Amino acid sequence: MVNLTAKNPPQPWIAPAAAGPVRSTVRLPGSKSMTARALVLSAIAAGPSTLSRPLRARDTELMAAGLRTLGAHVSTVDDERWLVRPRPLEGPATIDVGLAGTVMRFLPPVAALADGPAAFDGDPHARVRPLAPLIGALRSLGVRVDAAPGGFLPLTVRGRGGVEGGEVVVDASASSQLVSGLLLAAPRFDRGVLVRHVGPPVPSAPHLRMTVQMLRAAGAGVDDSTPDVWAVEPGRLTGRGWDIEPDLSGAAPFFAAALVTGGEVTLLGWPRSSAQPVDRLRALLHEMGGEVTLGTDGLTVRGSGVVHGLAADLSEVGELTPVLAALATLADSPSRLYGVAHIRGHETDRLAALARELTALGADVIESPDGLEIRPRPLRGGVFKTYDDHRMAHAAAVIGLVVPGIELEDVACTAKTLPEFPALWSAMVDGGS
Ligand SMILES: O=C(O)C1=C[C@@H](OP(=O)(O)O)[C@@H](O)[C@H](O)C1
Ligand SMILES: C=C(OP(=O)(O)O)C(=O)O
Numbered sequence: 001m002v003n004l005t006a007k008n009p010p011q012p013w014i015a016p017a018a019a020g021p022v023r024s025t026v027r028l029p030g031s032k033s034m035t036a037r038a039l040v041l042s043a044i045a046a047g048p049s050t051l052s053r054p055l056r057a058r059d060t061e062l063m064a065a066g067l068r069t070l071g072a073h074v075s076t077v078d079d080e081r082w083l084v085r086p087r088p089l090e091g092p093a094t095i096d097v098g099l100a101g102t103v104m105r106f107l108p109p110v111a112a113l114a115d116g117p118a119a120f121d122g123d124p125h126a127r128v129r130p131l132a133p134l135i136g137a138l139r140s141l142g143v144r145v146d147a148a149p150g151g152f153l154p155l156t157v158r159g160r161g162g163v164e165g166g167e168v169v170v171d172a173s174a175s176s177q178l179v180s181g182l183l184l185a186a187p188r189f190d191r192g193v194l195v196r197h198v199g200p201p202v203p204s205a206p207h208l209r210m211t212v213q214m215l216r217a218a219g220a221g222v223d224d225s226t227p228d229v230w231a232v233e234p235g236r237l238t239g240r241g242w243d244i245e246p247d248l249s250g251a252a253p254f255f256a257a258a259l260v261t262g263g264e265v266t267l268l269g270w271p272r273s274s275a276q277p278v279d280r281l282r283a284l285l286h287e288m289g290g291e292v293t294l295g296t297d298g299l300t301v302r303g304s305g306v307v308h309g310l311a312a313d314l315s316e317v318g319e320l321t322p323v324l325a326a327l328a329t330l331a332d333s334p335s336r337l338y339g340v341a342h343i344r345g346h347e348t349d350r351l352a353a354l355a356r357e358l359t360a361l362g363a364d365v366i367e368s369p370d371g372l373e374i375r376p377r378p379l380r381g382g383v384f385k386t387y388d389d390h391r392m393a394h395a396a397a398v399i400g401l402v403v404p405g406i407e408l409e410d411v412a413c414t415a416k417t418l419p420e421f422p423a424l425w426s427a428m429v430d431g432g433s
Helices: 032-043 058-069 101-111 124-128 132-140 177-188 205-217 248-261 278-287 315-329 341-345 350-360 390-400 412-416 421-429
Strands: 023-026 049-052 073-075 081-085 093-096 115-121 144-148 152-160 166-170 193-197 229-232 241-243 264-268 290-294 298-303 311-313 335-338 364-368 371-375 382-384 406-408
Touching: 023 248, 023 421, 032 049, 032 058, 032 081, 032 101, 032 177, 032 205, 032 241, 058 073, 058 093, 058 101, 058 412, 093 101, 101 115, 101 132, 101 152, 101 177, 124 152, 132 144, 132 152, 132 166, 132 177, 166 177, 177 193, 177 205, 177 229, 205 229, 205 315, 248 264, 248 278, 248 290, 248 298, 248 315, 248 390, 248 421, 278 290, 278 315, 311 315, 315 335, 315 341, 315 350, 315 371, 315 390, 341 350, 350 364, 350 371, 350 382, 350 390, 382 390, 390 406, 390 412, 390 421
Parallel strands: 023 264, 049 241, 093 115, 166 193, 311 335, 382 406
Antiparallel strands: 049 081, 073 081, 115 152, 144 152, 193 229, 264 298, 290 298, 335 371, 364 371
16 A cells, blocks of 8 residues: 655646546545544544545545554555544654644644653644644643744643643634644543634634534534634543545635636535535635536536636635636636635745746736735746645646646645545546546
8 A cells, every 4th residue: 555644755747738628527535624533533532433435645644643653543444434443542652744734733632631742743844834822722721742942843742641621712813723623632621621712813714613513423512602712521422433525625626627628527425515615615616607516416517618807705715725826817807815814824835835836827916915916817838836735736737727838846745635636637637537
């Protein structure tokens, strides 16, 4: 089996151009966010759990490996069904977070429950991703954490076999994951937790709703009725079967392909009711000229071949910014994408990276503190740097459908959430499914 936990060497790739409208049916693996949460909740539950159709990618393999190192039994042998059997959590443990925000923010609170130290580190860029509010919150809950100055990786959580818990104030404006991490482990804290956010708005509200929804599904008592306050009661979580939905953010570039080529792409296996922000994506793609429909076979996006500009606050769906920015460069009118200052703390500073790389292809892009203004102009081929960011690669692939000669410096970074991306993309362009 391929070792997905390691960072792969750079793999240059020429984005395939579409000869005409793409018509394709794609089956994508499970949501990264749901897989990560299901793994954590299962590892701290009172009984065994299964994950059906999980995501096998670098981020989720690292999550599984981290939980295993802390003592849980996690079997990922079967692609369709992962098995988690909780066991006592223990150090010493060494945890590689790679470049995964989910691993670096969800596992330190779990490690605080372990008996013994857990050392965390990751890829070079992981050492600059925001973590200080989580470290501060853990410390104020009585957990000993040794961290680099400023509150970054590498760090060591010195678990003592339990966490008292209680009330904590965090500024989670840099990432919703800072709250999700505290909430997910909190049913195992002696007094549970009450997290109060103070600061500029927390981004990615749908991901916080997913955290609350999955905690409740595992049997936790959660109160999120007051804005910016979340309370999790202490209690036993039940082991259960988790059905993981296909990854909506991973589907975004495939849907974008329907828009730019005037084609039709169907994502198979989409549920009737979803924990992911499908209505928001539907509205955004509609404004850009696409039609999104939910049928018995899945979620279908149809494009007309004309892409319209978009003015949108993307704070709830920051992950979509790279693909929407790529669409904006191919639109018939200008776009303004805003509300996403926090994506400067993602896999790379996405606003700076998009401004630089899209400008190099000939687009007119103005970077603001919290977004991008994009005025479409004719684009040319050229080398596109991906900065280890899977979603930069997705953006370049979308443009490459209609602008010949887009060369990605590295497509291997897509292994973070979808190792099959290059193959699935080529199959879609070639008319396969
Ligand atoms: O909790 C999660 O699974 C995620 C939350 C979001 O993080 P931010 O709030 O840092 O944007 C999102 O962008 C990330 O890809 C996944
Ligand atoms: C921001 C992202 O990832 P992470 O979970 O590493 O924050 C992303 O996948 O777009």
